[in-house]
Amino acid sequence: MHKLLPATLLFTLLAGCQSSPAQAVPEADHEASTLSGALDTEAAERAVSAADFDDWLAGFRREARAQGIGEATLSRALDGLRYRPRVLELDRSQPEFVRPIWQYLDSAVSARRIATGRERLAAHRDTAREMERRYGVPAEILVAIWGVESNYGSHFGDFPTLEALATLAFEGRRRDFARSELLAALRILEAGDIAPERMVGSWAGAMGHTQFLPSSFLAHAVDGDGDGRRDIWQSVPDVLASTANYLAEVGWRAGEPWAVEVRLPDDFDHAQAELSTRRDSGAWAAQGVRAIDGDRLPAMASASVIAPAGAEGAAFLVGPNFRAILRYNNATSYALAVSTLADRIAGRDGIVASWPRDEQPLARREVRAMQRSLNARGFDVGQPDGILGPNTRRGLRAFQRTIGETPDGFATQRLLERLQH
Numbered sequence: 001m002h003k004l005l006p007a008t009l010l011f012t013l014l015a016g017c018q019s020s021p022a023q024a025v026p027e028a029d030h031e032a033s034t035l036s037g038a039l040d041t042e043a044a045e046r047a048v049s050a051a052d053f054d055d056w057l058a059g060f061r062r063e064a065r066a067q068g069i070g071e072a073t074l075s076r077a078l079d080g081l082r083y084r085p086r087v088l089e090l091d092r093s094q095p096e097f098v099r100p101i102w103q104y105l106d107s108a109v110s111a112r113r114i115a116t117g118r119e120r121l122a123a124h125r126d127t128a129r130e131m132e133r134r135y136g137v138p139a140e141i142l143v144a145i146w147g148v149e150s151n152y153g154s155h156f157g158d159f160p161t162l163e164a165l166a167t168l169a170f171e172g173r174r175r176d177f178a179r180s181e182l183l184a185a186l187r188i189l190e191a192g193d194i195a196p197e198r199m200v201g202s203w204a205g206a207m208g209h210t211q212f213l214p215s216s217f218l219a220h221a222v223d224g225d226g227d228g229r230r231d232i233w234q235s236v237p238d239v240l241a242s243t244a245n246y247l248a249e250v251g252w253r254a255g256e257p258w259a260v261e262v263r264l265p266d267d268f269d270h271a272q273a274e275l276s277t278r279r280d281s282g283a284w285a286a287q288g289v290r291a292i293d294g295d296r297l298p299a300m301a302s303a304s305v306i307a308p309a310g311a312e313g314a315a316f317l318v319g320p321n322f323r324a325i326l327r328y329n330n331a332t333s334y335a336l337a338v339s340t341l342a343d344r345i346a347g348r349d350g351i352v353a354s355w356p357r358d359e360q361p362l363a364r365r366e367v368r369a370m371q372r373s374l375n376a377r378g379f380d381v382g383q384p385d386g387i388l389g390p391n392t393r394r395g396l397r398a399f400q401r402t403i404g405e406t407p408d409g410f411a412t413q414r415l416l417e418r419l420q421h
Helices: 007-018 027-066 071-078 085-092 101-108 111-123 125-135 139-150 161-171 175-191 214-220 236-249 281-286 320-328 332-345 364-376 390-402 413-420
Strands: 259-263 304-306 315-318
Touching (some): 027 071, 027 175, 111 125, 125 139, 139 332, 161 175, 259 332, 315 332, 320 332, 364 390, 364 413
8 A cells, every 4th residue: 555655754755846947838738737737736735734734743742741641652653643635535525415314224234234244243142242231232233333333344444543633633624623532542542452553443533343433432442351451443342342331321221122113193293203302102102103013112211203204204213222323423324224234133124114215315505405495485494504404304394384295304306396486
C-alpha cells in the first residue's frame, strides 16, 4: 500500500516542486496546461494544509500533556503522525440519494449475513451465552451488531484511528468532537489496551469489530477474556463483552423484546407513529394494534409504534431495547436491521409485511425542495436541510390531510409533485 509522507516532509517536497520556473506552453497544449495548473494549485493547497497540520498537532500535543498524557505515550502516538486528505474527502461527501429502508435491510440482513451470523454464534456460543448471562443482552443481538457493524470483523476499516481523528480535529466538520475523541484515544493508549499501530478502524474514528468510538471504549469496553486488556480488534470475548456492557449501561431490559412486527387498524392515526410517542403495549392493543401473527402484544412498557415506509409498509412496536440499539447508532434503519438480523440468526421469522418497493427514493435536493414547498404552503418544517426528520413528517401529514390522503408522513415523488403544482 502506498504510504502518505509525514506532513513536514510532504510540505518540503511540494514546496520544492512549486519553485521551478514557469515555462511557455504551446497554444495546442492549453488544455494540458490548465490541468497541470490545477494540479499544481491542489498540491500547493495540500502543502499548506500539511504544514498547518504540523503546527496544529504541536498545539494539541501541549494540550494532551496538560491533560495528563505521559510523554512516552505522546511520542509513540504522535511522532510522525500524518495528515490524511482522504479522511476529509469522506467527511465532506454525503450520498445524494436517501436510501430506502428496504434496500438497506436487503443488504444488512442478506442470506449470507444470516448464515454467517449463525456460524459465528455457533463458534462462540459459550462466550456469547456467558455475556448474555452476565449482562442480560441476548447472544443473537450481540452477534447481529457484530454483523451489521463490520460484517463479523471482515470490514472494520484500515484507517489509523489517530491519524483519522487528528485530521478531522484539524479540518473536519466537527472539530471539537474529533479533538475530544483523539484525546480519548490517547487515554486508551496510556492504559495499555492497544498499541498505536494496531488502533485502526473507520475514517470517522470508530474502531474494531463493533465500531466503538474512543470515548465509548473508555466508558463501556471491558476485558472479556481476562488477559487484563480490552482488545476489540482481536479478542472476540472482549468484543462481545464490551458490546453487551454498552447496551446494558444505556438501558437494555433483560427479558423484553426489542421489536415486534404489528398490524395496524385501518383507522390508525399515523401521527402517533413516532419514537417520541410512548405507551405501554396494553394501550396500543386497545387501539387495535395487533402482532402480525395475530398473537397478543407482549408486555412492554414505554413502547412506540413506527412505520418507516408509511401506511403501505411494515409497522413495528418497539420499546426500550430498540432505543438502546439506537444509542449504538441513531438510525431507525440500523436498529431494525440489528433486530431483524438477530431474529433470523436465532431461527425466528423475518419481516412479514411487504415494502412499497415501486417508490423511488428522493434525492437530498428533492427533500430540500419538498421542505421549501411545505414552508411556502404554511406547513412550517423549519430550515430546509434535506433530512426527513420529525418536523418534515409532521408537515407532510398536515398536507396529506388537506388532499384527503392517509396522513402517514411518508415522503414520495408523487407527494413532491403535488406540493409543487
